[in-house]
Every structure is written in C-alpha cells, then in structure tokens.
Amino acid sequence: MNKKKINDIDMKNWKDYDDIITDSLWIIDKRDNSGNHLGDYHGNFIPQIPNQLIKRYTKENDWILDAFVGSGTTLIECRKLNRNAIGIDIDKNILEIAKERSTTELGTSKLEFINSNSAVVNLDEILQKNNIDKVQLIIYHPPYWDIIKFNNLEGNLANCTTLDEFINGFSKVIDNTTKYLECDRYLGIVIGDIYKNGEWIPLNSYVTQLMLAKNFLLKSIVVKNISETKAKQNNKSIWKYRSLLGGFYVFSHEYILIFQKTKKTNI
Ligand SMILES: C[S@@+](CC[C@H](N)C(=O)[O-])C[C@H]1O[C@@H](n2cnc3c(N)ncnc32)[C@H](O)[C@@H]1O
Incomplete structure (x- = not known):
C-alpha cells in the first residue's frame, strides 16, 4: 500500500529513532528548557x-496551527524543527x-x-498570503x-460558567479550525481532568465524546505525567492529607488525545 508520507521518519531505519515515543504512557521527568523556552506562563505545557x-x-516545511498558543511553546518547537506555524490566542499580551x-x-521557518x-x-x-490552503x-x-x-476576556474558555458552556465553546473552536486541516492529517488535544465540589470532572472524556460525535478517528489516548507541577511539588504533604481526607487521588497525569480527520469527519 502506497500511503502518503506524513513525517520525515525513515522507516528503513526505524530502530534508530530513540527520541520518538511510541508508547501511550509518557513519563517525562524533566522539561526541556533549551533555547527560548522559559516555562513561566501559568498553564504552559x-x-x-x-x-x-x-x-x-x-514533515519539514509543513504548516502547524496552535489554536491556544499561549506563551508560544509550540511555535518555538516549530522554529527548531523547521516547520511553519500559525499561533492564535485571545490574549494580545501573551501573544x-x-x-x-x-x-x-x-x-528560519515562517511564523x-x-x-x-x-x-x-x-x-x-493568512493562508492565502502564504500560498497554502490547509x-x-x-x-x-x-x-x-x-x-x-487567564484573563477576563469574553470568549476565553476559562471564563465559561458551566461545563456545557465550556464543551460547546470548545466544539465551536474545533468546527471553526479543523476545516483548515488537510484530510487524513492529525490533531492533538492536550487536556487534563479537574476536581470541583468533591467531584472528578473527566474533561478528557467529554472532549473525546465530542470528537467522536463529529466522526474524527480516535488514534490514541496518551497519558502523560504531570509530577513537575510547581504548585503541587511545593505542597506535596498537604495534597496527600487532602486526598486521604477527601477520598480522591491527586492529579498526576493529563491527556494527549490524538485524532485523525478523515473523509467521514463531519466538518
Ligand atoms: C493552557 S493555555 C496554552 C498554553 C500554551 N500551550 C503554552 O505552552 O504557553 C490556554 C490559552 O488559551 C487562550 N484562550 C482561551 N480561550 C481562547 C479562545 N477562545 N481562542 C483563543 N485563545 C483562547 C488563553 O488566553 C491561554 O493563553
């Protein structure tokens, strides 16, 4: 089968790619602080x-869109890896x-x-200006x-007052941006669950259901450790106390949901 290549991995030498993770559990103990990565934006990845x-x-020279770009972690990586990129954020200061x-x-890639x-x-x-359509x-x-x-801006998903409002708002972002994604290509959603009023709210499950309802193909659910969270690290014992008292487990993971857009996707 002659499948269109979507990366620069040389499959003849697949054993040489020690740097590429292929398991669904990502334990990464040290953040990459090289180059311009500062990791100082509360909520960065x-x-x-x-x-x-x-x-x-x-592949090199492909275009990547980050719809919640924040402090630009994705775009810094795009520069390093010679990929072009578009970053969107509702907050002009962080942009x-x-x-x-x-x-x-x-x-030298375009940003x-x-x-x-x-x-x-x-x-x-922006796409026209760069002579691309997807x-x-x-x-x-x-x-x-x-x-x-994050801020008080209207439209910021962090300001939604109900879970439904948050999921509907995210759904609108998906509809409005995945129309620009080439068919058969991939998207990654990085999300964590939250705890509210004594209840675990599985945001990852709601988002997965949303994407499945739009007929995106679920390729992987990656679980990644978040042991490095500064707030938690400094208060380890108080979190253990709260956990034992409250009957819950302390969050130490988040999700990377990988979907593929196909001809069946309803966008
Ligand atoms: C979790 S942070 C992203 C952090 C980023 N990955 C980084 O490493 O810095 C989420 C970002 O989404 C932005 N945001 C929230 N709602 C948005 C919307 N509707 N459209 C665009 N940006 C939005 C916030 O301003 C915030 O910067």
Whole structure:
C-alpha cells in the first residue's frame, strides 16, 4: 500500500529513532528548557509535547496551527524543527510574548500570529498570503475549563460558567479550525481532568465524546505525567492529607488525545 508520507521518519531505519515515543504512557521527568523556552506562563505545557507531535505527524516545511498558543511553546518547537506555524490566542499580551520568544529562536521557518477567538477567527487571508490552503497538524491546549484564570476576556474558555458552556465553546473552536486541516492529517488535544465540589470532572472524556460525535478517528489516548507541577511539588504533604481526607487521588497525569480527520469527519 502506497500511503502518503506524513513525517520525515525513515522507516528503513526505524530502530534508530530513540527520541520518538511510541508508547501511550509518557513519563517525562524533566522539561526541556533549551533555547527560548522559559516555562513561566501559568498553564504552559512542556516543549516535549509539541515536539513529539510535530516529529510524528509532520514533515519539514509543513504548516502547524496552535489554536491556544499561549506563551508560544509550540511555535518555538516549530522554529527548531523547521516547520511553519500559525499561533492564535485571545490574549494580545501573551501573544506578544509568544511572538517575541518564537521569532528570536534559531531557525528560519515562517511564523504567523493572530490575536483572536479561535471559535470565530477567519484564517483565509493568512493562508492565502502564504500560498497554502490547509495546515498539516493542529495542536489544541485549551484551558482546563476554569482551573486557571487567564484573563477576563469574553470568549476565553476559562471564563465559561458551566461545563456545557465550556464543551460547546470548545466544539465551536474545533468546527471553526479543523476545516483548515488537510484530510487524513492529525490533531492533538492536550487536556487534563479537574476536581470541583468533591467531584472528578473527566474533561478528557467529554472532549473525546465530542470528537467522536463529529466522526474524527480516535488514534490514541496518551497519558502523560504531570509530577513537575510547581504548585503541587511545593505542597506535596498537604495534597496527600487532602486526598486521604477527601477520598480522591491527586492529579498526576493529563491527556494527549490524538485524532485523525478523515473523509467521514463531519466538518
Ligand atoms: C493552557 S493555555 C496554552 C498554553 C500554551 N500551550 C503554552 O505552552 O504557553 C490556554 C490559552 O488559551 C487562550 N484562550 C482561551 N480561550 C481562547 C479562545 N477562545 N481562542 C483563543 N485563545 C483562547 C488563553 O488566553 C491561554 O493563553
């Protein structure tokens, strides 16, 4: 079968790729702090997440969209790996930081920045300007509903007052951005569950159901450790106490949901 190649992995030498994770459990104990990665934005992800997705699902010079770009972790990785990218964030201040950090990273790939709500943004002009009509990978790292207060901006998913509002808002982002994803290509959603009023809210399950209802093909559910969370690390014993008292387990993992857009996808 002559499947179209979606990455630069040389399958004749597949055994040589020690850097590429193929298991669904990612235990990464040290964040990559190289280059312009500072890891100081509350709610950022470790660079190894976009790094793995980019190497696995794109080739050099492909285009990647990050619909919740924050401090630009994905775009810094795109620069390092010679991929072009578009980063969207509703918050213009953090977008400026993303721009500053990613465009000064070593590399020559093209980077575009859009200050907008990903549920309504129109990418036609940016795509036209770069002579492309689709992107080859989308990465989503939305707020985990309201656990971090990012800003007061209307449209920020962290400001949703109910779970339904959050899932519907995320659904709009998916509909509005995956139309720009090339068919048969992949998207990764990085999300964690949350704990509210004594109840575990499985955001990852709600999001998975949402994507399945749109007929995206579920390729993997990756579980990644989050043992490095600064807040938790400094308060380990108090979390153990709370856990024992409250009958719950302390979060030490998050999810990377990998889906493929196919001809059957309802977008
Ligand atoms: C979890 S953070 C992303 C962090 C990023 N991965 C990093 O490493 O810095 C989520 C981001 O989504 C942005 N955001 C929330 N709702 C949005 C929306 N509707 N459209 C675009 N950006 C949004 C927030 O401003 C925040 O910067």
